[in-house]
Amino acid sequence: MSQTSRGGGTAPPSTATALPTPKERRRLREALSLSEEQVAEVMGVTKATVKAWETGRSAPRGRKREAYVKLLRTGPEPSAAPEAPAASAAPASPASPEAGTSAGKPTPAPAGNVRPKAAAKRAARPPKAPARPGERPGPAPEPKAGPGPGAASASASGPEPGAQAPAGPESGAQALTGPESGPPNVSAPEPGSPDVSVPGLTPEEAFDALYAHAAPGLVHQAYLLTGRRALSREAVEHAFHRAWEHWPEVAVDADPVGWVRAAAYEYALSPWHRLRRAHKHPDAPPAEAGRRALLGALLDLPAPYRRTVLLYDGLGLDLPETAAETEASTPAAANRLLYAHTVIGERMPELADAGALRERLGALVAEAPTATLPAARAVRGGSERRARRMTRAVVGATAVLICVTALTAATAPTRYVPEVAPGQTVNGVPVRGGPQKLGEEDVELRDMLRSRPNPGPQRLVPVAG
Structure with a gap:
């Protein structure tokens, strides 16, 4: 089983097109108060494709990749989505998607007649000219804190200037998490986990x-x-x-x-x-x-x-x-x-x-594990043996299917000849019309008439005795 090392030949993607991790893609979307349907409409794909991007089963490429990265890292324009006063903010519902946005910095929702879909489309457009004098720029992304037991604790520094504070009673999602830093570019790995992407390692x-x-x-x-x-x-x-x-x-x-x-x-x-x-x-x-x-x-x-x-x-x-x-x-x-x-x-x-x-x-x-596990080399060998068995099984099944198909194509008739069903006696139906079957006397009479000469019509005249 051949494996490719990450340190080989290709250059890493640029920062502008570097995709966040699947978990981070979902977190950034929820921090922007966007649903999967809205992102799918902006990107021109289906909702199932967006879900596959967020679960890691697939990833966008080319221009869609650039537009998707920009959509995740750039929120709605400040001019199109002005902040509402904190006193007039409506409480979030536990069943709404906005209930889970407390993991990131509170993002102001579009106000007035601006719809979230329109704001998401503006976020996916190419960058415009520099901001005019007096226009407030949007918030810059901040690095994310690594996961740990204290990841849900409240930040001691408080919210940033200009960030809207949530008002009203906390929902089920907000009651379980505290405020964290803003949307990051790339998710930080788990503390203490080994870095398997070091170029020097095989x-x-x-x-x-x-x-x-x-x-x-x-x-x-x-x-x-x-x-x-x-x-x-x-x-x-x-x-x-x-x-x-x-x-x-x-x-x-x-x-x-x-x-x-x-x-x-x-x-x-x-x-x-x-x-x-x-x-x-x-x-x-x-x-x-x-x-x-x-x-x-x-x-x-x-x-x-x-x-x-x-x-x-x-x-x-x-x-x-x-x-x-x-x-x-x-x-x-x-x-x-x-x-x-x-x-x-x-x-x-x-x-x-x-x-x-x-x-x-x-x-x-966090207790010290006591389980005895096989060596890593044995696990790698078992994985390779399993891959070889699966490959052989697939190749064998494909070969058998090809042979059966070829045999069927060689032995199958080229034209269809329907078979004549044998006759059966049916009761209650009259016999077929036409001459009846002759008996013994009828056969003798017929033979006699055929053997004698035909003298003419007089043979029908009765002869006096």
Whole structure:
């Protein structure tokens, strides 16, 4: 299996066309109060394409890439979207997309007759002439703080001058996150994660470093999600198999640990494992009462809620990053967190406070893992063997299909001749008209008449006796 090193031949993309990470694309869009439909209309693509861009399954190219980067990094023009007074700002609804924009700096919404779609189209246009005297320039992007347990704490420096402060009661998403810095250009990697994009490292060395750094902790996290130790080790090994198969993509990702973590969580929480006898029932709970109660409360939650609360409270991700990794909207992730906090607080009253739950769950996630894992070289070899088996299976199935098709084409008749069905006796239908079948006497009479000469009509005259 050939792998390509990131340090080879091609030059890195320029800053003007450098795409943020998929999580950051979604966060920047929500910070601009734009929906997926609005971005799709501005870019001239479908909503499914925009969703694929934000989940990392695909990326724009060429001019669409430049326009998409500019749309994410440039908000609506200040002249087209004047700020409204803070006293007249309407409170955000928990079910609205604006409920999750507290992860970035508050962005003023378009006022008057200006619609968000028109503002997004203006943001995607090429840069205009310099601002006229007296025109206030838009806010400049700021670097994003790296994720951590304190990522949701309020900033001590307060909001910047000219930023609109949110008014009214907090929504479900705003109650779970605090103000952070403005939209960044590129998302910062997780603190302490290895840099697998160093040009001097070979792909094998970079993969081994990532495996040694992230695999033990991911096994422990997968155990907290499933309660099954064997399944957690299998999920992490499967995730690193996929990472080695897609190593060029993982090597250039801003958060390789997050890439592997998402793959491990998806495999561990797959409902098909309930049909396997080895993973049908969870393992024996821990002996310590506190850990047993917290693990039981987590396992009683539905799988999406369990994953959301582990990412947010256990790993310290902010709300937009949690929503992006779970492929849910920011309000939906906020509602999942509120429901999970309520359920855990009812079972464990000492953890009814969100801060106490975050501290307890963070300490549980940060425990030293004790799982024994195979070596990184064995994982790479298993991934390559799996890729070879899949390739051989696909080639074999294709060859069999070609042979069957060729045999069918060679033996198939060139024209269709319908078969005549045999006759059957049908009761209740009169016999076919025409002469009846002669009996023995009739046959003798016919033979006699044919053998004698025909004297003429007189033969019909009766002869007197």
